[in-house]
Amino acid sequence: MTPYLRIDHVDKSFIRGATETKVLRDVSLSVEKGQFVCIIGHSGCGKTTLLNIVAGLTTVSLGGVLLEGREVNEPGPDRAVVFQNHSLLPWLTVYENVRLAVDKVHAGKKSRAERHAWTLHNLDLVQMSHAKDKRPAEISGGMKQRVGLARALAMEPKVLLLDEPFGALDALTRAHLQDSVMALHQKLGNTVLMITHDVDEAVLLSDRIAMMTNGPAAQVGEILDVPLVRPRKRLELAANAIYLKCRQRVLEFLYERHRFVEAA
Amino acid sequence: MNMPAVKPQPATAVTPAIAKVLRLEPRRPKFSLARISTVAHDIASRVVPPVVVIALVLLVWELLCRKQGATLPPPSRVISDTWVLITDPFFDNGGLDKGLFWHLIASLQRVAKGYALACIAGVALGTLIGQSTWAMRGLDPIFQVLRTVPPLAWLPLSLAAFRDGQPSAIFVIFITSIWPIIINTAVGIRNIPQDYRNVAAVLRLNPLEFFWKIMIPSAAPYIFTGLRIGIGLSWLAIVAAEMLIGGVGIGFFIWDAWNSSHISEIMLALIYVGLVGFVLDRIVAGIAHVVTHGTAAS
Numbered sequence: 191m192t193p194y195l196r197i198d199h200v201d202k203s204f205i206r207g208a209t210e211t212k213v214l215r216d217v218s219l220s221v222e223k224g225q226f227v228c229i230i231g232h233s234g235c236g237k238t239t240l241l242n243i244v245a246g247l248t249t250v251s252l253g254g255v256l257l258e259g260r261e262v263n264e265p266g267p268d269r270a271v272v273f274q275n276h277s278l279l280p281w282l283t284v285y286e287n288v289r290l291a292v293d294k295v296h297a298g299k300k301s302r303a304e305r306h307a308w309t310l311h312n313l314d315l316v317q318m319s320h321a322k323d324k325r326p327a328e329i330s331g332g333m334k335q336r337v338g339l340a341r342a343l344a345m346e347p348k349v350l351l352l353d354e355p356f357g358a359l360d361a362l363t364r365a366h367l368q369d370s371v372m373a374l375h376q377k378l379g380n381t382v383l384m385i386t387h388d389v390d391e392a393v394l395l396s397d398r399i400a401m402m403t404n405g406p407a408a409q410v411g412e413i414l415d416v417p418l419v420r421p422r423k424r425l426e427l428a429a430n431a432i433y434l435k436c437r438q439r440v441l442e443f444l445y446e447r448h449r450f451v452e453a454a
Numbered sequence: 455m456n457m458p459a460v461k462p463q464p465a466t467a468v469t470p471a472i473a474k475v476l477r478l479e480p481r482r483p484k485f486s487l488a489r490i491s492t493v494a495h496d497i498a499s500r501v502v503p504p505v506v507v508i509a510l511v512l513l514v515w516e517l518l519c520r521k522q523g524a525t526l527p528p529p530s531r532v533i534s535d536t537w538v539l540i541t542d543p544f545f546d547n548g549g550l551d552k553g554l555f556w557h558l559i560a561s562l563q564r565v566a567k568g569y570a571l572a573c574i575a576g577v578a579l580g581t582l583i584g585q586s587t588w589a590m591r592g593l594d595p596i597f598q599v600l601r602t603v604p605p606l607a608w609l610p611l612s613l614a615a616f617r618d619g620q621p622s623a624i625f626v627i628f629i630t631s632i633w634p635i636i637i638n639t640a641v642g643i644r645n646i647p648q649d650y651r652n653v654a655a656v657l658r659l660n661p662l663e664f665f666w667k668i669m670i671p672s673a674a675p676y677i678f679t680g681l682r683i684g685i686g687l688s689w690l691a692i693v694a695a696e697m698l699i700g701g702v703g704i705g706f707f708i709w710d711a712w713n714s715s716h717i718s719e720i721m722l723a724l725i726y727v728g729l730v731g732f733v734l735d736r737i738v739a740g741i742a743h744v745v746t747h748g749t750a751a752s
Contacts, residue, residue, distance in 0.1 A: 245652075246655075247652055247655060264655075267656060270656060271652070271656055273652065275649060277649035277652065277653050279650065279668070279671070281671040281674075290667065291657055294658070294663070345657075
């Protein structure tokens with residue numbers, strides 16, 4: 191059976207003048223429908239480049255990305271991205287930011303009233319209805335990411351791409367949002383590809399973890415299955431043997447076999 | 455988020471203590487009186503310095519020009535000479551013998567036409583240069599040279615082309631105010647964060663949607679900086695242009711007063727020119743503030 195999303199032998203080099211920097215070498219990864227897959231690696235290893243390739247924002251040098259058996263090489267709403275720094279448009283309100291996406295993606299398929307309702311529904315999913323008339327500058331970092339998530343979910347993407355969405359948040363807010371993302375994944379059954387550098391986050395959220403070696407010419411070094419049952423509870427997992435073993439495996443990979451050599 | 459479920463408990467426990475303190479009735483008027491005095495103090499601290507400085511300037515001017523053999527009239531003479539013009543700006547005796555209001559309106563109309571054209575063409579060209587590297591490389595050298603040409607140097611050329619004063623004056627306004635609009639718009643477009651471009655790409659916005667929904671709002675603070683410089687320059691240029699082309703207008707009024715040796719009238723006209731220029735600048739700044747939700751400098 192062909193996988194839902196397949197990153198197939200992808201190479202990526204950046205060429206500036208005469209120097210060629212190989213960022214990714216022969217990266218392959220498959221994601222099944224409804225699966226939650228995390229890509230973890232040290233900073234600078236090309237995680238974001240890989241996600242941008244899947245999103246279509248960056249072109250591959252070799253290889254390709256297949257979604258439902260069809261090659262994708264340009265951006266589109268079927269692969270909605272939640273960006274690291276929220277990327278909400280500051281001149282629009284929370285509602286208008288989501289509505290812009292809804293209007294564009296569902297034009298012709300939904301009536302005006304349906305699009306309004308769909309916008310509110312998605313803001314509801316991330317518990318942001320109360321701030322719908324605020325501008326991004328007036329809400330906290332965590333709330334911005336919730337709105338970014340609502341905007342992405344509202345596009346009804348085939349794959350939801352999360353680019354270190356919680357990287358810039360404090361630990362408590364991050365935990366809140368991780369719980370929200372887990373609950374949404376449980377409820378909606380999205381296929382999710384997420385970039386992270388947080389080991390606990392990766393183990394908590396993922397069905398599978400793709401661990402990347404250090405760049406240049408980074409590769410997927412190891413893929414780890416996380417056989418924890420869902421729904422997962424943060425507190426119960428703290429003493430769970432499978433959780434601890436998975437965590438141990440990722441830590442070993444990142445800090446023993448592929449230590450970060452350069453200063454971060 | 456679970457916060458609301460937990461919060462009411464401590465809130466109800468604390469409120470009575472606060473309410474008791476706040477119930478002291480006599481405190482309120484005293485407090486508001488203090489606030490009135492702070493506001494009054496605040497206003498006074500803004501109003502008093504300019505009033506004092508203006509009074510001092512007028513005093514020095516009066517003393518300098520009162521002496522025998524002074525070439526310029528003192529402020530008291532300016533006011534007495536131009537009292538008719540000050541008190542009745544709306545008279546119209548036909549021809550060029552009109553009140554200052556009509557002269558200012560005629561100038562403002564020319565500025566409005568030339569400036570409006572410059573806004574449209576400037577934003578369009580600025581967008582082109584900001585968006586296309588090829589257009590930038592091609593057009594930028596031409597613009598960099600042309601923008602240094604003084605406004606009045608265009609006047610003979612435009613008179614030759616249009617063979618009429620009115621369109622020539624409007625063209626001079628246009629060509630003077632367009633450069634800062636083009637350059638600032640281009641910078642604004644070039645500075646659109648990659649994030650917004652990515653959002654537009656994921657949403658597959660078409661070029662027109664991208665222009666209206668991303669480019670213009672994102673570059674608005676820059677565009678309005680250009681528009682503000684532009685309106686200032688067009689007001690500078692109109693006075694000079696009208697001095698040469700004649701007809702009704704504040705520039706020609708000044709020239710006419712000079713030819714009739716009415717120095718007081720020139721001084722009055724200069725004050726009006728300055729005030730109108732100031733108001734124009736504040737209007738554009740005000741529009742910028744509203745349109746950009748306060749992100750543009752004002």
